[in-house]
Amino acid sequence: MFDHKFFSRIDRRTLIGAGICFALVNACKVESMKANFDVVLFNYLNRPIFELLIDETIDGSSDKYPGTGSGVMMGISLALGAKKVTWRLSGPPGMKNNGDTVTSKNSPELVSIRGGKYLGIHVYPDYTVELIPSVGFPQVSERGQLEMAEAGRDHG
Numbered sequence: 304m305f306d307h308k309f310f311s312r313i314d315r316r317t318l319i320g321a322g323i324c325f326a327l328v329n330a331c332k333v334e335s336m337k338a339n340f341d342v343v344l345f346n347y348l349n350r351p352i353f354e355l356l357i358d359e360t361i362d363g364s365s366d367k368y369p370g371t372g373s374g375v376m377m378g379i380s381l382a383l384g385a386k387k388v389t390w391r392l393s394g395p396p397g398m399k400n401n402g403d404t405v406t407s408k409n410s411p412e413l414v415s416i417r418g419g420k421y422l423g424i425h426v427y428p429d430y431t432v433e434l435i436p437s438v439g440f441p442q443v444s445e446r447g448q449l450e451m452a453e454a455g456r457d458h459g
Contacts (some may be wrong), residue, residue, distance in 0.1 A: 338415040340422035351393040407432040
């Protein structure tokens with residue numbers, strides 16, 4: 304017959320050991336799921352923005368298009384995956400909603416690409432955001448160019 308005490312001890316030890324291994328493997332995965340970027344912010348709104356945050360990190364600001372996409376925030380470490388992006392509206396004194404915090408309508412997905420050093424953050428007039436990693440310095444996005452042309456705000 305079976306010795307139930309022996310099997311219950313093995314089951315507990317096995318479960319505890321498996322739990323510890325699972326925790327260690329996941330801890331290693333969490334660390335490896337981060338990427339370092341030099342970040343460039345592109346603002347396609349008709350007003351400046353400041354204090355752009357991704358999951359409460361990065362503190363970027365940008366003038367409105369076309370005066371956007373030239374500042375670089377270097378060495379930013381971000382976890383990969385869905386992101387919460389917020390920013391505050393700016394503009395001349397007395398402009399409606401100055402200082403209001405906006406949360407992107409979407410949850411953009413941050414991915415890493417082989418050799419990717421840069422991350423372009425693109426904020427669009429419909430309050431959606433694209434996170435576009437690149438090997439070279441980020442440029443105005445295709446969508447941003449189209450939206451600015453449609454709005455009559457393209458600059459050449």
